[in-house]
Amino acid sequence: MFIAHLPAGYLLTRGIVRKRETIWRPALAVGLIFSLAPDLDLFYFYLVDGRRTPHHDYWTHAPLFWLAAAALTVLALSLAGKRQYLIFVGIAFANVLLHLFLDSIAADIRWLYPFSDIRFNLVEIPARYQPWYLNFILHWTFAAEMAICVAAVWAWGSEKV
Ligand SMILES: [Zn+2]
Structure with missing residues (x-):
């Protein structure tokens, strides 16, 4: 997915927390940051790894890593008596x-992963065009991305302040 992570994160966070709730602004910030967080590995991919390993193979794209991080954060917040922040862990993990x-x-x-290397994907994108990203932009799945973006813009515009 190229362009829809952030708008999808907006829609999801908006579904969890309403704008009129007092935690809306920090919840939105957490939601948007973590909607992109797995792709922070692109810095490592381009700047350190020299594009040798597909970035979806890094631990930042391993659900069990995030599950463990969320569980540890929940444990730490609970032990510290800061249970009011658990909603943010839920928003981040979602x-x-x-x-x-x-x-x-x-x-x-x-x-x-790490229990199995089986890879899951819904559709295969055939490599027909150069540069590589045209294969994704010219595939029907990109229409789904555009639909998410349009839905997020519509939702943003329909909010009452
Ligand atoms: Zn990603």
């Missing part, structure tokens, strides 16, 4: 799972 689900539509995600 947005990461949405990111990985959306990636799974047209890219390989190892949902069971």
Whole structure:
């Protein structure tokens, strides 16, 4: 997925927390950050790894990593008596799972890693065009991305302040 992670994160977070709730602004910030968080590995991919490993193979695209991080954060917040912040862990984790689900539509995600290397994706994108990204932009799945973007813009515009 190229362009719809952020708008999808907006829609998901908006579905979890209403704008009139006092936690709306921090919830939205957490939701948007974690809707993109798995793709922070692109910095490593381009700047350190020299594009040798597909970035979907890094631990940042492993659901069990995020599950463990969320569980540890829940434990730490609970032990510290800060249970009022648990909603933000839920928002972050939900947005990461949405990111990985959306990636799974047209890219390989190892949902069971490190227990299995089986890759899951909904559709295969044939490599017909150069440069490589045209294969994704000219595929029907990109229409789904555009629909998510339009829905997010519509939702944003329909909100009452
Ligand atoms: Zn990703």
